[in-house]
Amino acid sequence: VDSSQAACVLLVEDNPGDVRLVEEALTEHRVQGELVVLGDGEKAIQFVEELEAKTGPYPELVILDLNLPKRAGTDVLRRIRESAVWNHIPVVILTSSNAPQDRQETARLGANLYIRKPGELAEFLEIGAVLKNFLMRQ
Amino acid sequence: MVEGRNYSIKRKLIWMNMLVSGAALLVASAAFVAYELAAFRQTLVRSLSIQAQMVGSSSASALVFSDPESANKTLSALRAAPNILSGGIYTPAGELFAAYSRNGSGEGLPLHPGSSGQIEAHRFTGQDVMLVRSIVFQGKRIGTVYIRSDLQELKDRLKRYAGIVAIVLLMSLMAAFVLSSVYQRTIARPIVQLAEIARIVSREKNYSVRAPGKYQHGEIAILVEAFNEMLAQIQRREEERKTLLMSEQEARRTAELLNRVGPIVLGELDLKKLAQKVIDLATQLSGAQFGAFARVVVNEDGTSPMLYTFSGALCEAFIEIPQPADSAAFNPKFSEKTIVRSDDITQGAPEGKPPFPFGMPDGSLPVRSYLGVPVISRFGEVMGGLIFGHCSPAMFTERHEQLVLGIAAQAAIAIDNANLFEQVRQGRLRAEETSVVLRRVNSDLEQFAYSAYHDLREPLRMVRIYTQKLEKDYGDKLGPGADLCIRYTVQGASRMEQLVSDLINYTQAGSDNPEPAAPSSAEIAFTSAISSLQEALEKCGASISHERLPQVRMHRAHLEQLFLNLTANAIKYRGEKPPEIRIRAERRQGEWVFSVQDNGIGIDPQYGEQIFGVFKRLHSAEEYSGTGIGLAICRKIVQRYGGRIWVESELRKGATFLFTVPDGEAEAGRG
Secondary structure (H helix, E strand, C coil): CCCCCCEEEEEECCCHHHHHHHHHHHHHCCCCEEEEEECCHHHHHHHHHHHHHHCCCCCCEEEECCCCCCCCHHHHHHHHHHCCCCCCCCEEEEECCCCHHHHHHHHHHCCCEEEECCCCHHHHHHHHHHHHHHHHHC | CCCCCCCCHHHHHHHHHHHHHHHHHHHHHHHHHHHHHHHHHHHHHHHHHHHHHHHHHHHHHHHHCCCHHHHHHHHHHHHHCCCEEEEEEECCCCCEEEEEECCCCCCCCCCCCCCCCCCEEEEECCCEEEEEEEEEECCEEEEEEEEEEECHHHHHHHHHHHHHHHHHHHHHHHHHHHHHHHHHHHHHHHHHHHHHHHHHHHHHCCCCCCCCCCCCCHHHHHHHHHHHHHHHHHHHHHHHHHHHHHHHHHHHHHHHHHHHHHHHHHCCCCHHHHHHHHHHHHHHHHCCCEEEEEEECCCCCCCCCEEEEEECCCHHHHHHCCCHHHCCCHHHHHHHCCCEEECCHHHCCCCCCCCCCCCCCCCCCCCCEEEEEEEECCCCCEEEEEEEEECCCCCCCHHHHHHHHHHHHHHHHHHHHHHHHHHHHHHHHHHHHHHHHHHHHHHHHHHHHHHHHHHHHHHHHHHHHHHHHHHHHHHHHCCCCHHHHHHHHHHHHHHHHHHHHHHHHHHHCCCCCCCCCCEEEHHHHHHHHHHCCHHHHHHCCCEEEECCCCEEECCHHHHHHHHHHHHHHHHHCCCCCCCEEEEEEEEECCEEEEEEECCCCCCCHHHCCHHHCCCCCCCCCCCCCCCCCHHHHHHHHHHHCCCCEEEEECCCCCEEEEEEEECHHHHHHHC
């Protein structure tokens, strides 16, 4: 994967419907590159550790759901921020939760952005624009 | 001197006796001596008269014949009488014819002896006595004889008499002294004794002494008897007074003891400890060597065995005896509600009482004094009894009985209290257990509702978004009718979302703040609720009015939600005219009654209760939006504070929603 031409985005999300919508949103805003999708928190943590061992290549953006099977999204976030090599990679929280304690805890753990999953299709597709901005800044 | 106060009655009596007898004797002696002297003088005068006659007769011839010589001879015969001092014969002319003088001189002769017309006359002087007698011869007075005698014999006799009288008087007085000394005792001794007893009584306040009553009759006997009677009365009154004083003191002591018992006993709510305290105190205060508190305990299975609590020095011996409850005399005694006191139970039972030993195992304890008192509840039922024993006879008195009776009464109250306390405690425990279970169930339910809310929302979001996506991507390819299908799907999902959201609101309503509410201003809550409805109010031209609203014990957010929901309903269910909404608060019997009145479409009274149910609606979603949760939330909030909510309305005549909030201050005032 040529990271200079096409972005590599890691999506940790167990709901296929939302995976499909994220893909659509990225496509809608012409974000090209590989989208790695992991369905639970444990797999995500394993992935982080594997790449640490292989020293890359690392994704340019992580999109993280909080309500995940096996290990919670916050555990994944904590593991990412503990890693010296993953530490600088931006993490966007994409969750259906609107609970203030979730917002506060993820911010404390070092999440870069918190997006609540919208209930309208158009709003969801607009997330693509936000994610594109993040990648452009990289 | 005799009247002097300092002399005893004894001396006075002796003096008086001696004085009386002395005086009597003196008078008698004087009379006797006087009589004797008078008689002696008469004898003397007669003797002189005879001598004068003899001299006269003998010298008559001498006178006739003027023979003085013969007359002198005759006169000298007077010498034989030693008492005659002098004598003389006078002529009728008064001239001395012849004379005689014991000492030979004639100087003692008076010149004119008595010359009265009488034949004879005499005259006493201090030293002598003179007698003159006429000498008559042949009926003719021829001269006068004169004789003078001394009174030596009279004086001697007088002296002798005086001596005799003095001796007799002395002896009489001595005899009187001796006699009166002996006989004064008859009078003086009882009086002296009375005086002595009176002294003892007044000094020692000893009213038990008595005057000896050996006098059978007379005033002394009456006096002694009356005195003794008086003493007896005083003694009786004194004893009565002492008895009264003692019984008063005892009553006071008993009251003091009972006053001390009260707080000790009444403060104890544990029945076992209470029974022990009661019997310990009662045993100590009654001075018993052992005490037992027999209590009837009613078990849940209907049995009512006796429980025993023991106290005192002998209680160990008592406890060792197997099952003292089997002693037959217990139950009859206590069921009779009578007090049994015996000075010595080994002497048999008092009349009309059950046979001994009461509650005493046969021959087990060397108990003689016995006291048994029933413990009777305020409802008159026998709760048990207090039994006391002592190895010595007659150890329990009326006072002990009263004391123990007092303790029994307090024990009854204390046991009633402890039973009540136990019931209340059990009740509270059960209520607390129920409350804990309820809280847990409630918490589980809230937890469940919360996760259900989230878990239900996610699939709904999917349904919505993918239906939108279906419409966007394939809307034109699905053919006619698909639009409607898609719209209903979206509407259904939206409504479902709303319902889930309302459900979670309902679950949390009123339970989001478990702290007890401080008074908050309904005025402020109302203003805040209205401000968030401002737009809707203006849109429909509603007019809203309210009276001054009070402070109530309610969290402000809850109060605000009530006003918000009720006012929003008044706007939503308005009629054709612009809404007029009135909010009022009125105080009624310990609570505030709030009302929200509108002029809207009203409610058929038959649905008055139904509308407060969860998701209960009287209209379709097309007519009026909403899920039917608003009034359910209102009811939940009102009920959380112990209030009620209801509606007064008729169809098309507006509706008045009323809810109550218990007035905390009024309740505190009542409490």
